[in-house]
Amino acid sequence: xxxxxxxxxxxxxxxxxxxxxxxxxxxxxxxxxxxxxxxxxxxxxxxxxxxxxxxxxxxxxxxxxxxxxxxxxxxxxxxxxxxxxxxxxxxxxxxxxxxxxxxxxxxxxxxxxxxxxxxxxxxxxxxxxxxxxxxxxxxxxxxxxxxxxxxxxxxxxxxxxxxxxxxxxxxxxxxxxxxxxxxxxxxxxxxxxxxxxxxxxxxxxxxxxxxxxxxxxxxxxxxxxxxxxxxxxxxxxxxxxxxxxxxxxxxxxxxxxxxxxxxxxxxxxxxxxxxxxxxxxxxxxxxxxxxxxxxxxxxxxxxxxxxxxxxxxxxxxxxxxxxxxxxxxxxxxxxxxx
Amino acid sequence: xxxxxxxxxxxxxxxxxxxxxxxxxxxxxxxxxxxxxxxxxxxxxxxxxxxxxxxxxxxxxxxxxxxxxxxxxxxxxxxxxxxxxxxxxxxxxxxxxxxxxxxxxxxxxxxxxxxxxxxxxxxxxxxxxxxxxxxxxxxxxxxxxxxxxxxxxxxxxxxxxxxxxxxxxxxxxxxxxxxxxxxxxxxxxxxxxxxxxxxxxxxxxxxxxxxxxxxxxxxxxxxxxxxxxxxxxxxxxxxxxxxxxxxxxxxxxxxxxxxxxxxxxxxxxxxxxxxxxxxxxxxxxxxxxxxxxxxxxxxxxxxxxxxxxxxxxxxxxxxxxxxxxxxxxxxxxx
Numbered sequence: 001x002x003x004x005x006x007x008x009x010x011x012x013x014x015x016x017x018x019x020x021x022x023x024x025x026x027x028x029x030x031x032x033x034x035x036x037x038x039x040x041x042x043x044x045x046x047x048x049x050x051x052x053x054x055x056x057x058x059x060x061x062x063x064x065x066x067x068x069x070x071x072x073x074x075x076x077x078x079x080x081x082x083x084x085x086x087x088x089x090x091x092x093x094x095x096x097x098x099x100x101x102x103x104x105x106x107x108x109x110x111x112x113x114x115x116x117x118x119x120x121x122x123x124x125x126x127x128x129x130x131x132x133x134x135x136x137x138x139x140x141x142x143x144x145x146x147x148x149x150x151x152x153x154x155x156x157x158x159x160x161x162x163x164x165x166x167x168x169x170x171x172x173x174x175x176x177x178x179x180x181x182x183x184x185x186x187x188x189x190x191x192x193x194x195x196x197x198x199x200x201x202x203x204x205x206x207x208x209x210x211x212x213x214x215x216x217x218x219x220x221x222x223x224x225x226x227x228x229x230x231x232x233x234x235x236x237x238x239x240x241x242x243x244x245x246x247x248x249x250x251x252x253x254x255x256x257x258x259x260x261x262x263x264x265x266x267x268x269x270x271x272x273x274x275x276x277x278x279x280x281x282x283x284x285x286x287x288x289x290x291x292x293x294x295x296x297x298x299x300x301x302x303x304x305x306x307x308x309x310x311x312x313x314x315x316x317x318x319x320x321x322x323x324x325x326x327x328x329x330x331x332x333x334x335x336x337x338x
Numbered sequence: 339x340x341x342x343x344x345x346x347x348x349x350x351x352x353x354x355x356x357x358x359x360x361x362x363x364x365x366x367x368x369x370x371x372x373x374x375x376x377x378x379x380x381x382x383x384x385x386x387x388x389x390x391x392x393x394x395x396x397x398x399x400x401x402x403x404x405x406x407x408x409x410x411x412x413x414x415x416x417x418x419x420x421x422x423x424x425x426x427x428x429x430x431x432x433x434x435x436x437x438x439x440x441x442x443x444x445x446x447x448x449x450x451x452x453x454x455x456x457x458x459x460x461x462x463x464x465x466x467x468x469x470x471x472x473x474x475x476x477x478x479x480x481x482x483x484x485x486x487x488x489x490x491x492x493x494x495x496x497x498x499x500x501x502x503x504x505x506x507x508x509x510x511x512x513x514x515x516x517x518x519x520x521x522x523x524x525x526x527x528x529x530x531x532x533x534x535x536x537x538x539x540x541x542x543x544x545x546x547x548x549x550x551x552x553x554x555x556x557x558x559x560x561x562x563x564x565x566x567x568x569x570x571x572x573x574x575x576x577x578x579x580x581x582x583x584x585x586x587x588x589x590x591x592x593x594x595x596x597x598x599x600x601x602x603x604x605x606x607x608x609x610x611x612x613x614x615x616x617x618x619x620x621x622x623x624x625x626x627x628x629x630x631x632x633x634x635x636x637x638x639x640x641x642x643x644x645x646x647x648x649x650x651x652x653x654x655x656x657x658x659x660x661x662x663x664x665x666x667x668x669x670x671x672x
Binding site for chain 1: 340341342343344346348349350351353355418431432433434435436437438485487489491494495496497506508510511512514515516517519535538539542546564565617643651652653655
């Protein structure tokens, strides 16, 4: 009998097929392609990208030259930039605002490597540091409400033609719907239980163990109870914190280790599939009327990793109801053993 | 500069590329390669390859599970939910769950393997709509169900596993999240304005030089929503306020058949036969009826890939503004 499970945070139901649970090899969608001889993200081709915004350069060196470890450049096709005005207007029923913000690309490694799973742990730590630095810098712009950090790996996951490991940063002047839903769900849970729902999930999963993928000091990776997609993984800090950018150095070490291991497991188990990850963190708390004062207690940052193994069809779009063909407990077992 | 638009119903923001809109030819997707009718369970003569038929349109009064039908409904061979059993909801410590009770049916649009809705005569499309309605009415009698979702996946990229044209119906024991959100948005608008937001959208679009309208007849209208999530996303709405699809009058069905056929035909022509999904958005059943909800059909061609950004944020980037897309669909731009 299939099961229906409810996400305890935003209240989304998913259908879990328990009987004909799909095994990892049922999916098999390898992402491969020829290396790109003209990759603009490789070291030595810094002139081929827009001027760099930020770089990790342990040995110094001037911007847009060799010698970097991680490099941030503006997107060549930005959806948002900070050149225009943040205008707002309404026409009849409809609300419009100017597309103010930022759209940046984080190049994660100087030499041509496609999958972040193949980066050294130390290199991943530098990427995480870069994320933190960029969020801190973007926070200074009072017009920015949210910074979204995500990765599209592989064509089906929305990745570009050039296969050089990178992630994206989008800073927006509005709060995002999905984030708002999580904030509202966590607030509702907190106001009833006086506990953070994510802290409760961490405790629950540590207790049950069946959905844990890995447990590194301070960081837990689990397949969520009501996962939307087969082999979806959430990576959460055990210590309560609403903001990713406030991560301390030790936590960052553990996160780099956990992220690397999760990505390696996914690569190995599922035959190098396309995937996305998204950092879910709290919006900036800009004071205005009705200013949300309880976010620090309610919310808990985390990373969602989604291998792209199935097609999202009419049913999912129409309902926000997902059919997950692999039960989370089984997926977690496979991932633990990978 | 691009702009941000907010959906007045769900409050979702979308980024619209108004500066450098993509044209239909700019989108790249895999063209469908026909596998052929060999062994197709939806073709005439293969009725025994599907679970037994639930309902069919048989003008020649032929026997069930034999050829001679025009539209045929069968249970899904690999159902996401099962109809047998009682609905048992339970809490497992922190988590809520229930057993997977529901119905999952397949509506075979016609016996023709290679034909789609735009190729059918009006009567065939009317038969499909009538069967959508009669299946909905029938399943509504089952008090375990709270929502009936009718949708179509066409093409592999849109999630279709079989190429012979078909639609699906899923009856659910709870109201899905997106539906709840839409209803909440409509109720919020209704409680302030005392008007239906969808009726207001139709009025505003009709009054606005019809720039986002594609087709219109006495009973229905096809428009591109201002804050569409996907390029060339298109909605078909009844002009008269009705909250539920199953309330459609028999005499209105030919008007819906005509506009559905025209809309899908135009999309196929202008967008080079894209994979697509359409979904009927309607009110929940066996529960209190929402105020200010207005049923409609949302058609989403799969022209672009949905990436991490969209999943994580519920924020969409649209590469063709709907007013430009409407020009292509009306044939004013090529």
